[in-house]
Amino acid sequence: MGLLNRLVVGSAPLLPRFFIGRIAARYVAGDSLDDGLALVAHLNGQGFAGTLDILGEEVQETDATLRFRNTYLEALDGIANSGADCNVSLKLSALGLRIDPELCWNNLALILDRAREFDNFVRFDMEDSSITQATLDMCRRAREFYPQCGTVLQAYLHRTLDDARNLAGSGSNVRLCKGAYVEPGKIAYQGYQEVRDNFMATARQLLEQGSYPCFATHDLWLIEQCETLVAELGVAPDRYEFQALSGVPVEATLDRLVAAGHRVRYYIPFGPEWYAYSLRRMRENPAIWRHTVRAIFSRSRHRRR
Numbered sequence: 001m002g003l004l005n006r007l008v009v010g011s012a013p014l015l016p017r018f019f020i021g022r023i024a025a026r027y028v029a030g031d032s033l034d035d036g037l038a039l040v041a042h043l044n045g046q047g048f049a050g051t052l053d054i055l056g057e058e059v060q061e062t063d064a065t066l067r068f069r070n071t072y073l074e075a076l077d078g079i080a081n082s083g084a085d086c087n088v089s090l091k092l093s094a095l096g097l098r099i100d101p102e103l104c105w106n107n108l109a110l111i112l113d114r115a116r117e118f119d120n121f122v123r124f125d126m127e128d129s130s131i132t133q134a135t136l137d138m139c140r141r142a143r144e145f146y147p148q149c150g151t152v153l154q155a156y157l158h159r160t161l162d163d164a165r166n167l168a169g170s171g172s173n174v175r176l177c178k179g180a181y182v183e184p185g186k187i188a189y190q191g192y193q194e195v196r197d198n199f200m201a202t203a204r205q206l207l208e209q210g211s212y213p214c215f216a217t218h219d220l221w222l223i224e225q226c227e228t229l230v231a232e233l234g235v236a237p238d239r240y241e242f243q244a245l246s247g248v249p250v251e252a253t254l255d256r257l258v259a260a261g262h263r264v265r266y267y268i269p270f271g272p273e274w275y276a277y278s279l280r281r282m283r284e285n286p287a288i289w290r291h292t293v294r295a296i297f298s299r300s301r302h303r304r305r
């Protein structure tokens with residue numbers, strides 16, 4: 001990381017809220033469900049599917065998990081009422097996984113019940129390695145109850161190829177990403193190309209075992225490799241998808257993918273807790289502040305603000 005980037009990221013919590021707010025405007029649809037649905041409609045109109053994420057994680061109190069659960073129920077209602085091409089992504093820690101797995105399960109079961117009413121899909125985001133196994137276990141339990149759900153594998157973890165094999169089975173739907181947390185060398189690849197190689201090995205495994213993989217990356221090299229792989233294996237375009245975070249400047253590539261007949265889904269976060277999310281995006285990509293400064297002066301067809 002360059003000195004200037006390190007300086008900006010290190011001092012980010014001290015930056016004026018206005019500046020972080022500019023970052024949030026790039027990555028977050030807005031404070032409310034209506035903001036999220038409006039961005040989904042905007043992107044649906046351009047051929048993209050959506051997945052709505054309500055911002056917030058590491059919930060410590062039972063009441064807060066119930067509020068999260070209720071907001072997801074409202075989101076599923078809102079998606080159904082608006083007829084949007086959109087599902088939901090959630091963090092199990094926000095539903096109480098770290099407080100009590102049964103509390104988490106009870107919240108999740110209600111969300112899955114509501115998703116079932118609308119025949120919609122629910123994705124469990126993957127968090128740090130302290131709850132990888134618990135998330136996979138919860139996913140296995142949930143899929144017995146309602147098969148239209150799935151979780152995420154992180155290519156930086158050594159265990160991921162085995163986890164992919166264990167997730168094989170009818171209707172298995174897995175998002176594959178590099179991984180967003182800082183993990184130690186004894187469990188995670190540290191080299192940039194090593195992570196890419198494990199991403200591609202896992203992508204191949206998922207496709208060959210008949211799972212529905214979602215290639216969640218902005219790495220243009222990986223996107224091209226995935227395009228080549230699906231062509232080589234002759235996989236139909238309704239058997240996989242690409243995914244991207246709303247706001248990451250890869251619009252031209254995503255437009256090209258849609259035009260070429262691939263399914264592309266935007267991950268669209270919304271909610272009042274945009275501050276922590278934006279700081280994380282900034283830590284993930286220190287060069288972001290440059291994009292942000294540029295974004296203040298530019299507009300994208302893929303954003304509303």
Ligand SMILES: Cc1cc2nc3c(=O)[nH]c(=O)nc-3n(C[C@H](O)[C@H](O)[C@H](O)COP(=O)(O)OP(=O)(O)OC[C@H]3O[C@@H](n4cnc5c(N)ncnc54)[C@H](O)[C@@H]3O)c2cc1C
Nearest residue numbers: 125126152177178179180216217218219243244245267285
């Ligand atoms: C749809 C989706 C869902 C995800 N879900 C999870 C999850 O559940 N668990 C998890 O651990 N991680 C998740 N991630 C994050 C992921 O693990 C990576 O941390 C993140 O996508 C960056 O990796 P990359 O593959 O884009 O490659 P990189 O090599 O990091 O980035 C490729 C290019 O994109 C640019 N870029 C990447 N991120 C940003 C950004 N935020 N802003 C501006 N430019 C950026 C980089 O500058 C670089 O030019 C998700 C990512 C996506 C796209």
